[in-house]
Amino acid sequence: MAKSYKVEMGQTVFWVEPQETLLNAATRQGVKWPYRCGQGACLSCLARCISGTVSYHGMAPMLSEAEQTQGWFAGCLASAETDLYISLEG
Ligand code: FES
Numbered sequence: 001m002a003k004s005y006k007v008e009m010g011q012t013v014f015w016v017e018p019q020e021t022l023l024n025a026a027t028r029q030g031v032k033w034p035y036r037c038g039q040g041a042c043l044s045c046l047a048r049c050i051s052g053t054v055s056y057h058g059m060a061p062m063l064s065e066a067e068q069t070q071g072w073f074a075g076c077l078a079s080a081e082t083d084l085y086i087s088l089e090g
Contacts, residue, residue: 002017002018003018004016004017004018005018005052005080005081005082005083005084006083006084007022007025007026007080007083007084007085007086008083008084008085008086009026009031009047009085009086009087009088010087012031014026014029014031015029016079016080016084018079018080019057019079020079021075021076021077021078021079022047022054022073022075022078022079022080022084022086023035023038023045023075023076024076026075033045033047033075033088034088035075035076037076038076039059039076039077040059040060040061040062040074040076040077043061043062043063043074045074045075045076046072046073046074046075046088047072047073047075047086047087047088048070048071048072048073048086048087048088048089049071049072049073049084049085049086050071050085050086050087051084051085052080052081052082052083052084052085052086053080053081053082053084054073054078054079054080054081054084055078055079055081056077056078056079057079058077059077060077061073061074061077
């Protein structure tokens with residue numbers, strides 16, 4: 001059985017399945033995460049990875065290399081590769 005990853009976001013904790021997007025996992029578990037398009041175009045779902053690794057399977061958002069280096073990712077496209085600590089507020 002594939003391993004789920006633990007995602008901590010402030011006081012909130014949820015779990016994400018391998019290759020499931022972080023936005024899908026959060027909303028499925030009742031965690032509020034602002035978003036609009038769900039397709040990587042609007043960037044309203046931006047979040048920052050404080051620790052851990054996210055990756056994209058297929059489409060990647062239009063983020064600069066600097067933004068990605070700072071940990072920014074689009075929750076509607078990104079999946080977890082490890083347990084994560086993330087923030088929606090930068
Ligand atoms: S919801 Fe639009 S980019 Fe993620």
